[in-house]
Amino acid sequence: MDPVIIVGAGPVGLTLALALARQEVPCVVLDEGPGKDEPRLARTVVLREDTAALMERLTGTSLAGAGVHWAGWRSMRRKQVTHEIGFDDTDPAPLHLAQHVLTDVLRTALAGERLVRIAVDSRLDGVEQEASGVTAHTRGPKGTWWRGSYLVGCDGPRSTVRKLLDIRFPGRTAVERHAVAALRTELPWADEALLHRTPPWRTSGPSAGEITGRPLPDDVWRLDWLLPPGKDLVTPELLVARIRETLAGWCGGTAPAYELLDTGVHTVHHRLARRWRAGRVFLAGDAAHLLGAFGTQGLDEGLRDADNLAWKLALAWHHGSHEALLDSYQAERRAVVAARLRAADQILPTLRGGPGIRAYVPGAARGHDALLTDAHLGRGPLGAPGTYAGSPLAPGHLEAEVPVDTPPGAPVTDVRVTAEDGSFVRLRDRLGRGALLVLLIAPGTGVWERRHWVGAGIMPRLAAAVTALPSPAELLVAESYPGAAAHTVLLIRPDGHLVTALSGVRPADLYAAAEAAVGGAVEAGAEAAAGAK
Numbered sequence: 313m314d315p316v317i318i319v320g321a322g323p324v325g326l327t328l329a330l331a332l333a334r335q336e337v338p339c340v341v342l343d344e345g346p347g348k349d350e351p352r353l354a355r356t357v358v359l360r361e362d363t364a365a366l367m368e369r370l371t372g373t374s375l376a377g378a379g380v381h382w383a384g385w386r387s388m389r390r391k392q393v394t395h396e397i398g399f400d401d402t403d404p405a406p407l408h409l410a411q412h413v414l415t416d417v418l419r420t421a422l423a424g425e426r427l428v429r430i431a432v433d434s435r436l437d438g439v440e441q442e443a444s445g446v447t448a449h450t451r452g453p454k455g456t457w458w459r460g461s462y463l464v465g466c467d468g469p470r471s472t473v474r475k476l477l478d479i480r481f482p483g484r485t486a487v488e489r490h491a492v493a494a495l496r497t498e499l500p501w502a503d504e505a506l507l508h509r510t511p512p513w514r515t516s517g518p519s520a521g522e523i524t525g526r527p528l529p530d531d532v533w534r535l536d537w538l539l540p541p542g543k544d545l546v547t548p549e550l551l552v553a554r555i556r557e558t559l560a561g562w563c564g565g566t567a568p569a570y571e572l573l574d575t576g577v578h579t580v581h582h583r584l585a586r587r588w589r590a591g592r593v594f595l596a597g598d599a600a601h602l603l604g605a606f607g608t609q610g611l612d613e614g615l616r617d618a619d620n621l622a623w624k625l626a627l628a629w630h631h632g633s634h635e636a637l638l639d640s641y642q643a644e645r646r647a648v649v650a651a652r653l654r655a656a657d658q659i660l661p662t663l664r665g666g667p668g669i670r671a672y673v674p675g676a677a678r679g680h681d682a683l684l685t686d687a688h689l690g691r692g693p694l695g696a697p698g699t700y701a702g703s704p705l706a707p708g709h710l711e712a713e714v715p716v717d718t719p720p721g722a723p724v725t726d727v728r729v730t731a732e733d734g735s736f737v738r739l740r741d742r743l744g745r746g747a748l749l750v751l752l753i754a755p756g757t758g759v760w761e762r763r764h765w766v767g768a769g770i771m772p773r774l775a776a777a778v779t780a781l782p783s784p785a786e787l788l789v790a791e792s793y794p795g796a797a798a799h800t801v802l803l804i805r806p807d808g809h810l811v812t813a814l815s816g817v818r819p820a821d822l823y824a825a826a827e828a829a830v831g832g833a834v835e836a837g838a839e840a841a842a843g844a845k
Contacts (some may be wrong), residue, residue: 324597379409483583608687637831648698717795
């Protein structure tokens with residue numbers, strides 16, 4: 313079968329290629345550039361716990377040295393500290409790193425992948441598709457025709473793929489603008505990120521509102537200043553003045569020495585493509601959506617797009633067309649991003665509209681600070697990973713279904729599990745392999761070798777039920793899981809979202825849930841309807 317064609321070699325396209333290769337699906341990545349990103353310290357990304365874990369799992373590389381896991385978070389308003397948060401294992405810190413560093417890590421991981429070919433200097437200018445596959449044409453020094461089974465446009469906000477498919481991309485332009493500087497200096501808050509609203513040295517004008525400081529490795533900081541609405545030019549003199557007054561304000565009135573490394577203007581747009589799938593062609597990342605106000609990160613959602621789409625394409629590539637499964641990519645991911653955009657658009661006027669009622673309502677400003685903190689840290693409606701509760705892949709009513717702390721459709725909690733070979737691993741380590749995961753909660757198993765309990769109690773019956781599932785599945789065992797009683801059985805998708813939790817071994821319910829999770833139940837219904845005609 314022909315490879316999957318991925319247009320765009322940014323983090324989302326490279327992540328998708330790596331995720332597909334891990335599931336034995338060949339890919340061609342069309343990179344319009346030379347194969348290496350320009351180093352830009354003012355262009356950084358913040359990865360939340362789930363997306364940082366995804367990157368480390370796919371690349372096999374710890375990103376701790378490539379970026380900074382913040383030691384804490386500090387929110388200030390005027391001279392007052394309103395929030396202080398320290399991170400630990402129970403509340404993991406976001407990871408902040410330069411985007412070109414992340415791209416280099418992904419390229420290094422792909423360099424040894426036999427199933428992935430990266431074609432540099434290859435700019436897409438044509439896409440044709442039919443029932444059996446997709447043909448793409450690139451121009452440039454190596455212009456040629458490429459044949460693929462599917463094509464995914466990961467080619468950014470000005471996506472050629474989206475334009476060739478004539479997919480509308482409505483939304484709002486220049487929702488926010490920020491002046492950005494990357495500089496090397498010493499600040500009083502080592503390795504702590506900072507959000508400072510209405511700093512006392514800026515007492516008037518809409519630009520007085522907000523400064524964000526995020527640490528990077530080697531004493532480098534990225535500073536962002538919220539700019540007033542409009543298109544006023546950010547001159548070098550203006551930026552240097554902002555840097556000096558900010559550093560002086562944070563360091564007791566005297567600006568410390570600093571080395572200016574990079575500058576830029578970050579403009580936030582809010583847009584959402586009308587369709588994310590057209591036949592055998594898909595959109596992902598900035599080609600499908602733009603968001604980023606209040607610290608929410610578009611790249612985070614783009615990486616989740618790739619994680620969601622990879623296992624579905626892999627299943628279709630290996631086992632034939634799964635239309636309901638492929639359709640669910642748009643249904644799930646577009647709904648999550650649309651909800652986040654709606655939340656941002658609803659909250660934005662309140663947070664950015666000036667003091668107004670906040671001056672008269674006790675606690676209003678503190679509530680706004682909390683909303684901004686949640687957005688920056690990946691919590692709440694503006695930042696938390698979305699759930700697929702309304703997914704077309706969700707099973708119907710199951711008699712044996714029981715609640716656990718993770719609702720159906722939400723990302724599962726990472727716990728220690730026993731794999732089929734008897735080794736102890738993290739649950740997240742078993743994701744992204746194209747198989748469903750069946751997790752039995754069995755207290756006490758962690759202190760015994762697997763050979764002592766694998767043939768006892770309910771294990772043989774559960775193992776037989778897992779073998780009979782309509783899609784490849786792996787059986788895992790855990791001592792505990794939040795909110796789950798002993799002998800609870802969790803069914804988990806390859807991208808780490810919970811399908812259901814069942815009380816005990818219920819082969820019929822487990823089969824029905826697994827069938828729905830891979831689009832089988834919907835497919836069967838469609839075939840039955842077609843036969844009735």
